[in-house]
Amino acid sequence: MASLTFNQVYQRLLRQYGPQDWWPGDTAFEIMVGAVLTQNTSWTNVERAIGNLKQRDALSSSRIVAMPHAQLARLLTPAGYFNVKATRLKNYCVWYESQGGLSKLKRLSTEILRKSLLSVNGVGAETADDILLYAFDRPVFVIDAYTRRLFTRLGLVEGNESYEELRRIFESKLARVKDKVGVFNEYHALIVHHAKYFCRTKPRCQDCCLQHCCIGAVIS
Ligand code: SF4
Known part of the structure; x- marks a missing residue:
């Protein structure tokens, strides 16, 4: 054969x-949030959690950073493991803000950006590569x-x-x-x-x- x-x-x-x-999402940031939330759950559940954030006008890194953990976890309930995911998403947003957001991150080389993404607690190789490929248009499989x-x-x-x-x-x-x-x-x-x-x-x-x-x- x-x-x-x-x-x-x-x-x-x-x-x-x-x-x-792919990847479903209106903005690069929404794609990143989806990539962080999609671990161990179906995409339908992720969409419901993102829908909750949108409904509260909270789909932005600064709003997520400012939100109390319990409130964020409640909004992420449909995505499962909501306490863990609230911590991970907040970690991600703290990193994202500290790096200066999308425009500054876009200027980094793929290698440096990947290394930086992997330094975020809760972001593993698959999530980092989802973000690199689908949110930053980098040639990473x-x-x-x-x-x-x-x-x-x-x-x-x-x-x-x-x-x-x-x-x-x-x-x-x-x-x-x-x-x-x-x-x-x-x-x-x-x-x-x-x-x-x-x-x-x-x-x-x-x-x-x-x-x-x-x-x-x-x-x-
Ligand atoms: S790719 Fe998977 S489903 Fe298709 S023939 Fe091979 S084992 Fe079967």
Whole structure:
């Protein structure tokens, strides 16, 4: 069975599902808030929490920093783990304000910005890369559990690589792509879609558009 290249997998998923229009959010700051809140919950729940912040006119870093913890946690209830997420979001906003906000952060190189994001308590590699790619338009490939599962089943990675190793593999395999930000944006969204509906924990290989080139396909 001939395996596809990373670029061919992208083309096939794009043909199958079309553009996913990620990341939902009206502003870069809203995208950042979504990235911080989306850990361990569905996007619908994140939207409800962001809706609460908007309703109180509190979707800004200064308002979040000024808000008492208990009030912020109440508004974030739909996103789950609301106490932890209130602390994380406040940490993020304190950092964001201390850095001078969007216009100053935009001037930083990707490497320095990534390092700075990772210094925020509660921001891990995946959240930092979501923010870099979707809020700052930086060419950074986001790795998540869906990506690891799909590409392991396809036989394109071992599956036991570290986050950074996987990110480096994707970025080097897609090094020749011209519009890296556009492709990385779409590719991650397509992987999430494919893994949610087809390459699930119990995969639906029978209906999968990648079945003919997947060494992990289980077809009865
Ligand atoms: S054939 Fe099955 S295991 Fe392979 S990508 Fe599709 S759903 Fe996943």
